[in-house]
Amino acid sequence: MNRLSVWALIFFLLSVLVYGVAEWRSSLVEQTDAIDSELIPDFIAEALKSDIYDVSGKLSHKIDAQRMEHYASLEFTHFEFPNYTLYPKNESSPWKVSANEATLYNNNRVMLENRVRLLATAPESLVKEIHCKYLELDLNTNIISSDQTVVIKGKGFTMHGSGLIIDLNTKQMTLTEHVQTIYEKSSR
């Protein structure tokens, strides 16, 4: 091993080292770029108002929201202070759902969170209002569900429980875990 080959070996190792470090640092930088691009919404709408019609041309639901951000690659849309108006089948008066925030996934399922309110606009509806922290709404089937605790206010009663499922089309409601319902004294 004469001096020349020793120097060649050192030089070789040095260059491999430099190349490795450069490669490693560039891979880091590139990665953070990728995450950033997904977090930037593809489009934003302020004071959004939109009516959505179903295949047969019937008004399915309306939504208005203070702010909307759509993330195409992540396939979801985020709303701030959304107000949904739902028009279930064979029902004259609609239901309204509002919350502090909601996330719509492209299978037409909406997750609503924080101060969620479901209101029946029909005057003589058995159920008037439902309050909860979290609610799932399937816009295709008009089925609303929540596994969190809910408070249901109706004509002359207040109901507490969790495991709520309401089908706005068939107008059937169930609470898989009912805690208690209190009926106010009916005015005789």
Next chain:
Amino acid sequence: AKADFEQRIKIDSDRQAADLKNKIASYLDNVKITQGSLVINADIVQVFGEKDSDVKTYLAKGNPATFEQLLDDGKKINLQADEIKYEPGKNMITISGHALLRQQDSQVSGSRITYNTLTEQLSAESDKNERVTTILEPESKDKN
């Protein structure tokens, strides 16, 4: 007692189902209705609302469904039947199907008994083949 009827009616149960169209709320599994000293235990209770009044009818079913309440004189009344219908608006309780009323030591049975919660009066009826039987135990002093 009469004070019971000024109180709110509470219903506890494991599950609940409501038919929003026909305005019927059903309570299922270990159902207990309480209103002051009045207690109804049943397997299922349905609550019917009326069109434009908030008067409600509570229909309890069980094997049997039971009803008990402390009367103004402090005595307790017990009712049991397959079906107990409680209409607070009319102060009426109608029990039917192996209906049995027990109070202190007297007992009335028949196929249908109606009991007015205000006047504390009752009337028992029976189908053709069943008899209304009333057993009145004398108030004996020594019996505690």
